[in-house]
Amino acid sequence: MKILIQRVSSAKVEVDNITIGEIKVGFVVFLGITEGDAEKDIAILEDKILNLRIFEDDAGKMNLSLLDVKGSVLIISQFTLYSDCKKGRRPSFINAAKPEIAIPLYEKFICELRKSGVNVQTGKFGAMMDVSLKNNGPVTIMLESKNGKIV
Numbered sequence: 403m404k405i406l407i408q409r410v411s412s413a414k415v416e417v418d419n420i421t422i423g424e425i426k427v428g429f430v431v432f433l434g435i436t437e438g439d440a441e442k443d444i445a446i447l448e449d450k451i452l453n454l455r456i457f458e459d460d461a462g463k464m465n466l467s468l469l470d471v472k473g474s475v476l477i478i479s480q481f482t483l484y485s486d487c488k489k490g491r492r493p494s495f496i497n498a499a500k501p502e503i504a505i506p507l508y509e510k511f512i513c514e515l516r517k518s519g520v521n522v523q524t525g526k527f528g529a530m531m532d533v534s535l536k537n538n539g540p541v542t543i544m545l546e547s548k549n550g551k552i553v
Contacts, residue, residue, distance in 0.1 A: 403443040403507075404434040404483040407543040409456055413476045413535035415525040423523030428473030430535050433511060434483025435504040436497050442550030444511050450552070451475065452518055456541050464541075474521035478533055479508050501528065 407429050414424040431451060457466035457473070468475070481498035498504070508527055516522045525531045546553050 403436070403439045403447055404544065404546045405447055405451070406432040406434075406480070406483060407451065407454070407456075407545070408432075408535060409538045409541035410476075411536045411538045413533070415476060415478060415523075416532045416534075417526050417529045419532075423476050423525060425474035425476045425521065425523050427471060427538075428475055428521075429468060430476045430478065430533070432478050432480035432483060433508060434480050435499040435507050436484050437499050437503065438548075439499065439503075439507055440550070441507075441510060443547040444507065444514055446547050446550050446552060447545060448511070448515050448518070450545055451515065452520070454543065456543065468520060469518075472520075474523065475515060476523045476525075476533075476535075477508075477512055477515070478525040478531065479504070479527045 410430050412426050413430045414421050452469055453467045455467050456464045457471045459465040481495055484497040485493035485495055486497055487493045505527055512522060512524055
């Protein structure tokens with residue numbers, strides 16, 4: 403599993419010009435799923451999302467977590483995180499998990515993150531989405547998990 407975290411002051415996602423998810427301070431998490439991903443990957447990445455200290459404290463140091471700032475999360479399914487651009491000019495997405503594998507893991511990811519008590523908003527899996535965000539910093543972090551470990 404890959405996640406791209408963007409620290410935001412606000413963000414929203416629209417499908418067919420209708421806002422389906424919106425947050426204030428927090429993270430936009432772009433979630434990519436590949437073959438072989440499992441629930442143990444969800445657990446390690448969710449722990450990172452909740453506890454990664456990339457919000458500034460009163461001294462201006464990145465020292466606070468999402469939980470500390472009572473932030474929200476907007477989760478967007480993003481199969482293109484597994485694009486392969488080694489050959490030619492058009493990316494291959496063969497490394498992205500098929501929907502029958504990805505959808506249950508995407509839904510489990512959302513469910514487990516909601517159990518933490520943070521406000522979780524989402525896009526719509528497989529839909530054409532318009533994501534608007536105000537990246538704060540800018541701060542962007544890429545994480546990948548394999549076999550329940552960050553790689």
